Amino acid sequence: MIFAQISVGKMENYSYLFADPVSHEGLLIDPAFDHDKILAMIRDGGINLTHIVLTHHHFDHINATAQIKSHTGAEVICHRETAPLLHGGASYDRLIDDGFSFKIGSSIRAICLHTPGHAPGSLCIVVNDMYLVTADTLFIGDCGRADLPGSDPAALFASLQRLKSLPDHLIVCPGHNYGPVPTRSLGEEKRSNRTLLAANLEEFYKLP
Numbered sequence: 001m002i003f004a005q006i007s008v009g010k011m012e013n014y015s016y017l018f019a020d021p022v023s024h025e026g027l028l029i030d031p032a033f034d035h036d037k038i039l040a041m042i043r044d045g046g047i048n049l050t051h052i053v054l055t056h057h058h059f060d061h062i063n064a065t066a067q068i069k070s071h072t073g074a075e076v077i078c079h080r081e082t083a084p085l086l087h088g089g090a091s092y093d094r095l096i097d098d099g100f101s102f103k104i105g106s107s108i109r110a111i112c113l114h115t116p117g118h119a120p121g122s123l124c125i126v127v128n129d130m131y132l133v134t135a136d137t138l139f140i141g142d143c144g145r146a147d148l149p150g151s152d153p154a155a156l157f158a159s160l161q162r163l164k165s166l167p168d169h170l171i172v173c174p175g176h177n178y179g180p181v182p183t184r185s186l187g188e189e190k191r192s193n194r195t196l197l198a199a200n201l202e203e204f205y206k207l208p
């Protein structure tokens with residue numbers, strides 16, 4: 001599997017590119033800011049981008065969707081609660097619910113988990129039982145904000161509990177480079193991330 005964590009914009013955002021090494025069909029998660037950089041990686045890799053997933057509606061995760069879509073024709077996928085909040089020219093082709101699963105080429109299986117809290121339609125995506133793209137739900141060493149319009153702290157806590165039930169070997173791929181390292185195993189996050197160590201909602205609310 002081809003995998004790239006792409007640094008974009010000035011807010012330390014990450015876009016993620018996955019591709020099948022044989023068919024070169026590809027998946028892009030959260031196209032933002034530097035569409036020329038992303039398109040160059042797609043072109044240089046000979047990738048036929050077939051799918052784009054938007055993890056949530058915030059501007060810094062979707063603002064290159066229209067450009068990437070117009071150059072590649074990829075199908076844009078988001079959770080149905082994200083759809084009414086899209087803006088800035090981003091549009092969708094398919095609305096999904098929790099558990100939506102799809103294939104990229106013959107070697108990549110992506111499963112979308114609805115993990116609300118940071119935003120109503122927040123998704124985390126498991127790619128091939130290897131990567132866990134967490135966007136703004138879980139960062140390395142922290143979690144996403146739950147004080148924005150549409151955020152729900154109790155829902156975020158519940159979503160983090162769900163992520164804790166996933167296998168330790170998954171590599172957490174956050175939506176921003178806010179931690180000491182760009183990626184880390186979910187097992188390490190379970191052991192050290194204060195937001196995953198909170199035992200209950202009361203402890204979670206007390207975190208600074």
Ligand SMILES: [Fe+2]
Nearest residue numbers: 056058118136
């Ligand atoms: Fe966000």
